[in-house]
Amino acid sequence: MSSRRAGITAGALALALCSRAFAGDGSDFSNDVLLGPEGTECSYCVPNPPDEYGPPFQFDWSVGLRGGVRDNGSGSGPTYEVVALPEFSLQQETIRGGYNLGVSGEISHELEGDPRIGSVATTAGGRYDLDELTTLEGRVDLTVSQDDPSDSDLPVNVVTSPLEISANAEASASRDLGAFVVELRGSAGRDVFGETTYDDASTTSNEFQNTTTWGTGARLGYKLTPGLVAFIDGGADAEQYDVASPTLLVKLDNVTYATRAGLTFKPSDVLELEGSIGWGYRDFVDDTLDDFAAMLYGAKATFRPNETLTLSGELTTAISSPGTTSGATAKLEYAATGALSYQLNPWLRLRASADWSTAGYEGIDTKESSWGVGVGADYLLNEHTDLTADYSFERSETTPAPATDEHQVTVGVRFHR
Incomplete structure (x- = not known):
């Protein structure tokens, strides 16, 4: 009877060793590897899709x-x-x-x-990349500016240069x-200019x-x-x-x-x-x-x-x-x-x-x-x-x-x- 128990125990031990040798028990892999994308050691695992929207701004x-x-x-x-x-x-x-x-x-x-x-x-x-071959791009600009009246390209009697508002989209x-x-590209824009003021308080329209x-x-x-x-x-x-x-x-x-x-x-x-x-x-x-x-x-x-x-x-x-x-x-x-x-x-x-x-x-x-x-x-x-x-x-x-x-x-x- 004891010899039979010894045989069963030896058989179970041999089966466990064979299972570890051929299949592994998973202890060598972390959860990240087991769930990782293709190209990692666990190439047969289901990949995690990356975040479409990315991190916060x-x-x-x-x-x-x-x-x-x-x-x-x-x-x-x-x-x-x-x-x-x-x-x-x-x-x-x-x-x-x-x-x-x-x-x-x-x-x-x-x-x-x-x-x-x-x-x-x-x-x-x-x-935005529609796919690996197609890219969409866009840009909108809005600028409000006013030149320095002492700039060399303005008349010397200018006190206030015109205010310029420029809006563009591409x-x-x-x-x-x-x-x-x-x-393919397209664009639209709008430019608006204010009045010019001179040292005698007169103004001209632009x-x-x-x-x-x-x-x-x-x-x-x-x-x-x-x-x-x-x-x-x-x-x-x-x-x-x-x-x-x-x-x-x-x-x-x-x-x-x-x-x-x-x-x-x-x-x-x-x-x-x-x-x-x-x-x-x-x-x-x-x-x-x-x-x-x-x-x-x-x-x-x-x-x-x-x-x-x-x-x-x-x-x-x-x-x-x-x-x-x-x-x-x-x-x-x-x-x-x-x-x-x-x-x-x-x-x-x-x-x-x-x-x-x-x-x-x-x-x-x-x-x-x-x-x-x-x-x-x-x-x-x-x-x-x-x-x-x-x-x-x-x-x-x-x-x-x-x-x-x-x-x-x-x-x-x-x-x-």
């Missing part, structure tokens, strides 16, 4: 306080100014895209003047079709600058090689004015057509290049106005050899409205910008920039040109505080007036989350 804020001195070259001497730059933002990232909302402002005060709200801007945008959809990439705009466009790209894409881009933008021009006595309503062809090259995150050439044509609704056409040039370059250094440059061509320039029907501007950012160490970042532009007006002989350079530095004082310092120089000329040179030095502190 991330809130960020910063407040910059700057003081500076500026000489605009008018001969009236330097002006001293204090500027506050508050900024707030909400961001959320999800598995299918992301959303953001931002509010920023600029409040300045000259020592011999009154406080002035330079601008208040609100931006909302987002990106939307786009892109689809990767293998060798081809297609993008209602003739009020416009409503609509736009549409498309881009078709073809992947020549990995990282190299050839594209053609075309679009049409309509511009409708509220009232007639006070000098031409007709409304400058128009539709501007533009087409470009070019190449983009992005072999890696280190280098990104784009170049294009095209043709722009502004067709005025009023038959008494001469239509306007021009060559369009564009180029962009970004170089990031490592995490500490970034070099970028851009060349643009823009056909735009003449603004307050009397007798002109359109403005053609060529502009180039360049920027350098270098993280010298974890506490100090150095910056440099340069810009150049030249512009002409259709219907009059006025020419504008400018160039400038700037240098700056940001010093991380602690986790939530940065010190900043900047110097900029700008030379501008509008024929037939002589050129003016503007110097500006600013220092400040920025508090952030």
